[in-house]
Amino acid sequence: SFTIDESKREQQEQVARELIDSCLKEGARTIIVDIGNKFDVLLQINSSKNNLNTDKVRFWCYYDNPEPYVPGGYSLKAEETIKASQYILFANKNLAKITSIIYSLPEKHIDLKDKTAEGIGYYPIExxxxxxxKRYLESDSLRAENGWTNVKYLFVYFGGNNDAYFDQAFPAFLSSLSQIDKNIVKDIVFLLHQHPAAKEQNRDGILLREWLMQQNYIQAIISTLKTSDQAQIVADAALYYQTSMAPQFSLIGLPTVQVGHEVYHDVLVKFNLCYTTTNSNELAVALQNMKDKSQSSDKIQQHKGLIYNAIGYTPDWPTNLYRIIFDYK
Known part of the structure; x- marks a missing residue:
């Protein structure tokens, strides 16, 4: 037995062929391949090699991120997978427009010429x-279960899982945090909620522990919460560098700051829906402001329409997806 990521290319090729054959034997008309790792590219390449994209069966490359560019490797993987694909399916319906541009690098376009692009308008709004x-009903009990009842401010940092995050964004956050006045951070507990795929190597966890040994007054711990949903339920504010959950933070009313080595111009940043910080002075201001206020329900409602439009969300996305799977012409 072996895992896909650790196996040799020959083994991955074999698994890809067997997986495709199995889908075809089951009479699959539509096969949707995510953008996640190199195996997804192999699936698309094998479908192209065997000329399987026909009227009887279509292989779609699924671009699930709402942003046209994602740092840290996602967009580079997207370019590879899209290159091997004829049919491209976007969660953000705006990205499927002829006038839209997506990127593999900040200044490099991904070529969608001669590709068939569709958007379904999906985001996990439910x-x-x-x-x-749940933030209203379960926050107090969940905080009590974890011993955080007396924590005045619980600020959750939502971690990533790529080299840009591990080597640049997260170290930049820790560096800025270490320079902030004690009076600003003395009543804050920082909770690092790791990306699920980052826990095994624990690069950010190790970095945090080593950093804490040099700090005298900053309180920070690694989350043992099971899900990012739980982390959002207990949070008084959200910190992040890059995550597809970012629109969610604003939609549920969490004061939010994007913090890292440089500004990433995602939906929240473009529409001024979060603080942005790349140094200790900016971070100090953001932390103080997030302590002083939470978003009102009226403001959240104003944000909702803006965010829905920006992420290309539409309530009838299930109908759109059904059409792609069962009735695409």
Whole structure:
């Protein structure tokens, strides 16, 4: 037995062929391949090699991120997978427009010429609505379970899982945090909620522990919460560098700051829906402001329409997806 990521290319090729054959034997008309790792590229390449993209069966490359460019490697993987694909499916329906541009690098376009692009308008809005309710009903009990009842401010840093995050963004955050006046951070507990795929190597966890040994007054711990939903339920504010969850933070009313080595111009930044910091002075201001205020329900409602438009969300996305899977002409 072996895992896909650790296996040799020959083994991955074999698994890709067997997986495709299995889907075809089951009579699959539509096969949607995510953008996540090199194996996804192999699936697309094998479908192209065998000329499987026909009227009877279509292989779609699924671009699930709402942003046209994602740092840290996602967009480079997207370029590879899209290059091997004829059909491109975007969660953000805006990205499927002829006038839209997506990028593999900040200044390098991904060529969509001669590709068939469709958008379904998906974002997990149902989960957002549930989170709003759970923050009201479950926050106190969940904080009590974890010994955080007396924590005045619980600020959650939502971690990433790429080299840009591990080597640049997270170290920049820690460096800025170490320079902030004690009076600003003395009543804040910083909770690092790691990306699920980052826990095994624990690069950010190790970095945090080593950094804490040099700090005298900053309180920071690694989250043992099971899900990012739980982290959002207990949070008084959210910190991040890059995550597709960012629109969610604003939609549920979390004061939010994007913090890192440079500004990443995502939806929240473009529409001034979060603080941005790349140094200790900016971070100090953001932390103080997030302590002083939370978002009102009226402001959240104003943000909602703006964010929905920006992330290309539409409530009838299930109908759009059904059409792609079962009735695409």
């Amino acid at each position: 989960e957002v609505e549930k989170l709003i309710e």
